[in-house]
Amino acid sequence: MMTENTDVTADSAGQTAALRQTLSDEMHARAFNDFEGAGRFVRFVFLTDDADGSVLDYVNAFLVANGATPIDPGWKFQRIELGAFALRLEKHTEFVSISFIEHGHKAGTGLLPNAFDAASSTLPLAWVGGAPAPLFHAIWLEIGGGPPRSNTPERMLEVMQARSVASNLFGDSASQIHFAFDIDDNGFSRIALYNDGIAPNRMGRTIQRIVELETYRLLAMLGFAALRENGASLGRIETTVAGLTTDLAAQIKQPDGQVQQLLTVLSAQAADLEEIYSRTSYRLAASKAYEAIMNDRISGLRLARLKGFQGIRGFLGRRMTPAMDSCRAFSERLARLSERITRAGDLMRTQTEMIIQRQNRNLLRSMNSRARQQLRLQQTVERLSIAAVTYYGVGLVGYLAQVLPLEQWGWHLTLVKAAAVPVIAFLVWLTIRGVKAAIESDDDV
Structure with missing residues (x-):
């Protein structure tokens, strides 16, 4: 075990020494x-x-x-x-x-x-x-x-x-x-x-x-070339996002404002912006680093004014500094536009969620209304069913009573049928109630 640990330590020390x-x-x-x-x-x-x-x-x-x-x-x-x-x-x-x-x-x-x-x-x-x-x-x-x-x-x-x-x-x-x-x-x-x-x-x-x-001066200008190549595309995205934001504000103010289509367009703009960012982010960051190296090399030369000539710092300040400032502004535009798209997307998603919640409430209200209607219809059908079954039950009782010696007993057929009505109705009601109770018991399980 000690030999193994020693080998690991030696390997680690060797890697550290190589890195140093x-x-x-x-x-x-x-x-x-x-x-x-x-x-x-x-x-x-x-x-x-x-x-x-x-x-x-x-x-x-x-x-x-x-x-x-x-x-x-x-x-x-x-x-x-x-x-x-x-x-x-x-x-x-x-x-x-x-x-x-x-x-x-x-x-x-x-x-x-x-x-x-x-x-x-x-x-x-x-x-x-x-x-x-x-x-x-x-x-x-x-x-x-x-x-x-x-x-x-x-x-x-x-x-x-x-x-x-x-x-x-x-x-x-x-x-x-x-x-x-x-x-x-x-x-x-x-x-x-x-x-x-x-x-x-x-x-x-x-x-x-x-x-x-001189090398880093021109390398730094590569960022400006990337800016010129992608500046028009970024401008179009900014214009589109500004229009989307205006439309979003108008839709939010409406009770039934719809933003689904706006969200689709915004997603496409976000994808285009990400493409521009992936093409330019490294180049702009490299230009910033190259500009810093260039300025360091200028400082190291300890320049002094040469009478009658324009100076190096002045030349670069008038011509190159605006280009580098444009690169920095382009990076800031990318960042700000990304934040605007994120905020607009959050607003659209919030509005969409509110619309969905409103639709869900309306759906639940409609379902409750239909459920009440179905309950009333079911109760009506139950009453009609009791009446119909009672009617046929009384008819059966009448048929049975006809074969009985009612006159000897002093009963009349009509009175027998009349007396059977509440009894049959009560029995039918008990039967329906038992069936409903059994169904509800199965639903609970």
């Missing part, structure tokens, strides 16, 4: 890497959960073809050095990212000559296009030297190929960060970073925050 190790590894799963000099960080984001191994298989085939060790399926994050560049794979709950990192180039000021030039890049960008998962976002971050003296918003619009640029100083230095928040001709969202003497280890953390900011 897993949780500890998660804290270090996506480590920062130093970034020296100028270069670029190109990230591709695929919408697929971390249980889908197709992207990992695709990456491992590429690594083996290039003489590198494949990535273990159990790893959430891995960085593989491939000579001129590094490949970085990250697996998240609902997306997987493949990134290429080039660093160590020399740039005094400005960006590298081939900045944002996909055609001349030595990175395997075309290979990524064949990944077995839908591409959600592509981010191209260029890291250059110090900011040029003549840097202007017009110049950055040309470099970024964007309709607008959001820019800031960051990191308590003269370093600049410029976001396009747009898609260029090659499908990339461009980001330019001018490094004014930030240390390699700190630059690695900064780059990580920047690419995560």
Whole structure:
């Protein structure tokens, strides 16, 4: 017995240790890497959960073809050095990212000559296009030297190929960060970073925050896409429920108001609302979480105003905050509408129960009336039966009396019949009463 208990304790301790190790590894799963000099960080984001191994298989085939060790399926994050560049794979709950990192180039000021030039890049960008998962976002971050003296918003619009640029100083230095928040001709969202003497280890953390900011920005907008897809349907349900509530109020005020048909329509609206909720609840909750992560990454950059440029916070505040507010409002509309449907359903069920109770009372009243009528009819039939049986009984007595010597006895036939009437009637009444008593006794049993 002690050996068995020891084995159970050992198994439990082993499971606890494995869990502790897993949780500890998660804290270090996506480590920062130093970034020296100028270069670029190109990230591709695929919408697929971390249980889908197709992207990992695709990456491992590429690594083996290039003489590198494949990535273990159990790893959430891995960085593989491939000579001129590094490949970085990250697996998240609902997306997987493949990134290429080039660093160590020399740039005094400005960006590298081939900045944002996909055609001349030595990175395997075309290979990524064949990944077995839908591409959600592509981010191209260029890291250059110090900011040029003549840097202007017009110049950055040309470099970024964007309709607008959001820019800031960051990191308590003269370093600049410029976001396009747009898609260029090659499908990339461009980001330019001018490094004014930030240390390699700190630059690695900064780059990580920047690419995560851009990744989670667009992931957060998926909630807005779900809102636009389902907003019209939710509006129709709100209109229908409002009409049902008005009709319900009118029916309740009527003595014989009927709500059965309204309840059928309300049930259909509740089913439609539940369908919308099932399609959007996870997406809206995820958008809220992604927005929080994005704001955390912005705070970590320690942004400062760059004269002449619109800031990143201001840009997102004017454009993204309304979208996120709409997502929150959509969630609140779902909750309020669900409560309204529940209240309306309760009222309809209460009204239906009252109608049923009223119908039951009327039915009982009608049954009582019919029972009284049947009792009166039964009593009438009993009296008629006594009279009829007495009549025939008196006739039989008359036949019997005719054969008797009534004249010798001094009796008359008519008097004999008359005397037989109450006796026969009493006997018939006793017989009927006995039969009724026997029937009632059987009913009680």
